[in-house]
Amino acid sequence: MKGALRPEAAAALIPEGASLMIGGFMAVGSPERLIDAIVARGVGGLTVIANDTAMPGKGIGKLISAGLVARVVASHIGLNPETQARMISGEIECELVPQGTLIERIRAGGMGLGGVLTPTGLATEVEDGKQVIEVEGKRFLLETPLRADFALIGAWQADYVGNLNYMLTAHNFNPIIALAGRTVIAEPDSIVPVGVIPPDAVKTPGVLVDHLLIRAA
Amino acid sequence: MDAKELIARRVAREIMPGMLVNLGIGLPSMVATYVPASLGVFFQAENGVIGLGARPPEGMEDRHLTDAGGGFVSAVPGAASIDSAMSFGLIRGGHLDMTVLGGLQVDEAGHLANWKVPGKMVPGMGGAMDLVTGAARVIVAMQHAAKGQSKIVPKLTLPLTALRRVDLVVTDLAVIEPGEGGLILRERAPGVSLDEIRAATDAALVIPGEVPEMTLAD
Numbered sequence: 433m434k435g436a437l438r439p440e441a442a443a444a445l446i447p448e449g450a451s452l453m454i455g456g457f458m459a460v461g462s463p464e465r466l467i468d469a470i471v472a473r474g475v476g477g478l479t480v481i482a483n484d485t486a487m488p489g490k491g492i493g494k495l496i497s498a499g500l501v502a503r504v505v506a507s508h509i510g511l512n513p514e515t516q517a518r519m520i521s522g523e524i525e526c527e528l529v530p531q532g533t534l535i536e537r538i539r540a541g542g543m544g545l546g547g548v549l550t551p552t553g554l555a556t557e558v559e560d561g562k563q564v565i566e567v568e569g570k571r572f573l574l575e576t577p578l579r580a581d582f583a584l585i586g587a588w589q590a591d592y593v594g595n596l597n598y599m600l601t602a603h604n605f606n607p608i609i610a611l612a613g614r615t616v617i618a619e620p621d622s623i624v625p626v627g628v629i630p631p632d633a634v635k636t637p638g639v640l641v642d643h644l645l646i647r648a649a
Numbered sequence: 650m651d652a653k654e655l656i657a658r659r660v661a662r663e664i665m666p667g668m669l670v671n672l673g674i675g676l677p678s679m680v681a682t683y684v685p686a687s688l689g690v691f692f693q694a695e696n697g698v699i700g701l702g703a704r705p706p707e708g709m710e711d712r713h714l715t716d717a718g719g720g721f722v723s724a725v726p727g728a729a730s731i732d733s734a735m736s737f738g739l740i741r742g743g744h745l746d747m748t749v750l751g752g753l754q755v756d757e758a759g760h761l762a763n764w765k766v767p768g769k770m771v772p773g774m775g776g777a778m779d780l781v782t783g784a785a786r787v788i789v790a791m792q793h794a795a796k797g798q799s800k801i802v803p804k805l806t807l808p809l810t811a812l813r814r815v816d817l818v819v820t821d822l823a824v825i826e827p828g829e830g831g832l833i834l835r836e837r838a839p840g841v842s843l844d845e846i847r848a849a850t851d852a853a854l855v856i857p858g859e860v861p862e863m864t865l866a867d
């Protein structure tokens with residue numbers, strides 16, 4: 433862990449056209465201050481890999497509304513009419529992935545696996561263009577791994593070495609994307625002394641985290 | 650009692666003690682209202698909680714605890730919070746006893762379409778494909794018809810959700826069990842005749858000798 437950054441300094445690490453995995457489920461568990469700083473910086477052409485695009489004015493929805501996103505890989509965009517409108521106009525390219533497949537593709541990317549075999553999506557539109565592999569008499573789709581330039585994490589607590597934990601339904605994609613981003617930036621609600629998060633309660637080891645966001649003003 | 654309440658009360662009777670159950674957003678989520686706490690059922694919300702509870706008292710909501718629709722919820726004693734890989738591991742791995750989902754169409758093969766209306770509604774499948782693929786029991790809770798059109802059809806015209814045949818369809822008119830030989834009419838809604846059900850259904854129904862009226866949860 434390299435230290436704590438101001439939101440604008442963290443956003444400055446992200447270049448035009450970068451790929452971002454962003455934690456959150458309908459913005460619950462999303463790094464809101466970091467997203468605000470990216471919007472303020474205004475770098476465009478981003479690829480966002482996340483469960484959903486939240487709604488206008490919240491979480492990833494703010495990146496969509498600002499016109500910074502060129503490509504979305506998500507399981508659900510139904511509660512953000514702006515994402516749908518920009519997809520239909522061709523401004524955003526959208527790849528829709530079943531939620532359980534999306535998280536496993538990210539896990540595979542982060543854990544060094546060549547992909548995952550899942551029965552989800554067989555015989556549906558999701559199968560189009562994919563390899564079907566039979567294992568012990570059962571058919572599976574081969575789904576390829578996902579990685580990204582950055583993983584942007586919303587956490588509950590961080591300690592001084594970057595160990596993270598999460599609260600309730602704010603876990604969602606956060607602990608998994610922590611392995612799949614080449615640079616990992618975490619925005620915790622609070623930063624606590626080493627030892628306050630006991631080893632058994634650490635969900636993301638600090639060795640995976642490159643930068644923390646400084647505390648909220 | 651309106652149509653949605655009738656469907657929710659009938660589906661509630663399918664839930665057995667100690668089950669782990671996932672309820673979809675909208676109509677399916679109403680089912681929880683009719684499941685007594687004494688059954689010891691755990692409800693899963695796929696965004697990351699086992700042991701979903703009712704909305705907390707006004708002013709006590711927490712932004713870190715919502716259901717899959719983003720609404721504030723609470724958690725029951727014994728609840729566990731989980732990440733998305735665990736959540737979908739439970740679903741896909743056969744650990745989820747039952748899912749109740751909404752539907753756009755069910756056909757004579759028992760196939761479900763519930764995630765896309767091409768050119769009109771492309772919200773994404775979210776967790777629906779994993780739920781139908783992996784849950785031990787899949788129940789579709791939906792209105793029998795939409796805008797006068799039967800949602801029980803000979804063959805799906807909307808995109809398929811999963812290859813798996815659903816286990817039960819509960820509508821405001823009937824309970825239908827898809828099987829090898831087609832759609833078996835198991836129950837009628839209170840006061841609804843076989844002729845009314847046949848007239849409202851585009852698909853062929855297999856009608857056994859006895860088709861009793863539904864019984865509903867309190």
